Amino acid sequence: MDVAHLMQDMGRRARAAARVLARADTASKNRALIAIAAALRSAAPSLIEANQADLAAARTSGADAAFVDRLTLDARAVEEMAQGVEQVASLDDPIGHITDLAQRPSGIRVGRMRVPLGVIGIIYESRPDVTADASALCLKSGNAVILRGGSEAVRSNQAIAECVQAGLRSAGLPSDAVQLVGTTDRAAVGELLRLREFVDIIIPRGGKSLIARIIAESQIPMIKHLDGVCHVYIDAAADPDKAIRIADNAKTQRYGTCNTMETLLIDEAIAARVLPPLAAIYQGKGVELRGDQAARALVPGMGSATEADWGTEYLAPILSVRVVTGIDEAMDHIARHGSAHTDAIVTEDPARAERFLREVDSSSVMVNASTRFADGFEYGLGAEIGISTDKLHARGPVGLEGLTSQKFVVLGDGQVRS
């Protein structure tokens, strides 16, 4: 079968499985999840063996250490995958829940029922644990899923997908509910992005070049974020200790995550007090600083920020710094250069906190907290399938609810419209 037909066939089977899964009860879905966790544990030796083959091939092709690290599946990682699947079993089932049921003057009762989206396509890179995580979240939310992992992880992913399908079958659910694209042919991604008839939403997870390609090619709506150019704005009324603690953490707790601060904005009224000690902390941790003229005047040796810096997601120990005249200039900067991901203000002034919360148009807006909190687990969603910086449907960290939709239900007793 050629790739186009292969993907069409997967789409058709996913659509059929989705209808079964949409009506599966919570107990069946949880039985499948528990069985998947058990299958992962008992298959641990063969999962690790498959992963060793992937790792050997990656090393031969010259993959760097960070790549090999993300690809590696050891006994502990398998156990964590199994526990992750069990944790999804413990989450509330969102499906079938009816809210806002109210009687209308006509006598009908109108409410909304939460239902699955249908078929989800997930395109990801080297991390094989996504295969188990994403399968579990889609299953719990009643969706079928087509998984397309990185070609370097294909043996690991296939071994994990076999455990998932075994778990589905043991609970009497269709194994087509979770299908892994087995071919490493890159054309499969393009075909998947054209399966409008069979796939309801695409969730891409990976580096910027992957996401950009998918945005350009997809004919299917997406839950995605391209960039995380996150800001911390230290207001004139900030508590200096909180400001330093938050700005330090937002940049240095992890450098490579999308919710890491990339640009620090600081009010000119407090800059002289806060910026020098903060810069000393950054410099002690090896963070390169690139500032505007006013920032450089306060911190000897600070490099110069170019216009391009303001829009750059470094994902590295580099930080751009700008001194602003106040909250308006800070919010203008964020509106112009930000990526609508996560932005924070540090202030003790409630009116300015309120303005920032209301007016900054980002998926997460924070007062006196580190941008690093923008995460499904930290937010209490129980899980995270991705983060969206779009405004439609889910916005910010996306958990089970983001994989569902609400339809209207109308309960009548023979009512007709007059």
Add this chain to the structure above:
Amino acid sequence: MDVAHLMQDMGRRARAAARVLARADTASKNRALIAIAAALRSAAPSLIEANQADLAAARTSGADAAFVDRLTLDARAVEEMAQGVEQVASLDDPIGHITDLAQRPSGIRVGRMRVPLGVIGIIYESRPDVTADASALCLKSGNAVILRGGSEAVRSNQAIAECVQAGLRSAGLPSDAVQLVGTTDRAAVGELLRLREFVDIIIPRGGKSLIARIIAESQIPMIKHLDGVCHVYIDAAADPDKAIRIADNAKTQRYGTCNTMETLLIDEAIAARVLPPLAAIYQGKGVELRGDQAARALVPGMGSATEADWGTEYLAPILSVRVVTGIDEAMDHIARHGSAHTDAIVTEDPARAERFLREVDSSSVMVNASTRFADGFEYGLGAEIGISTDKLHARGPVGLEGLTSQKFVVLGDGQVRS
């Protein structure tokens, strides 16, 4: 200015106005709405005069009576527009509302704040009252809007838009918040659909060919429905009186609306009892029936349905009829031929009602009620900007809430992530 630059300029101005509107308080927005209603009333003579010019041009170009009817704006229509705008003023303001605020183990409080989408593009056909309605809904929900009405209504639309902008100005809000595309150049629509940087969502309202063109061309997400192939399924356990009343109303109360039934499905166990009297009602009202073999065996003179009939939205006094073996065949038929708009079951069997509600994947699913109820006003949304058959974001009739999004807000006291 050429059309491309004209639309770019409108987009840029809309984006700037949207930032102002997003932070406008409820009182200002309501003041603008009340002023718009007053402006419409006092401008009634000139609105009607502008409309007369549109009508004269339409008649000259040979427009049919239905078209002229939709285009006509008389004194009563102007008063209804003004009342419609006042009614939007009386609706609750959804913006700024924070829900689900809860403390997390880290000490941060996490909630969701309802915010405007930003800039909305509305593309519609001949009805000039949409200009006022859509402006009012976008304004109340804090969004800027770019309106592109039918070229036949351009004089009427411009006169209405002037009232809207006067109302905005009198309340101190930017008149760029509501902009009407003044050119009748059709290329303007194509340009509008490419303004990804400035327009967040497109809402097309009109006939199928308009919607199909917009779906094919738009680079911006849409709230839309293409078809309304709605079904009523009369189950074996239906109350025959309710079944007849509902099936009659769903087809004949209005023929040209998207929530009108186009296909009747009926269980073979009850068909002999219900179909003949129902067919007599339809035939008495001049409804042409096109049935499968089993239906035709019960109703002498019924025409024959072809495969194409099952997927057709007639918008006319024509109904396709199929006798099925039960709820599974009915739901299979709906999944295969329906348009995910509105489908109803008539049954006194609670288990089958529940299955239908849960398993039929349409934007509205009903038990013992006419499909004609699928409407924002009937559902209590207070207004309706359109109907969506998509699964992402808003689904079914879309009111003010569908023009908004929710972002995460995080309230901390200096918390950092460990």
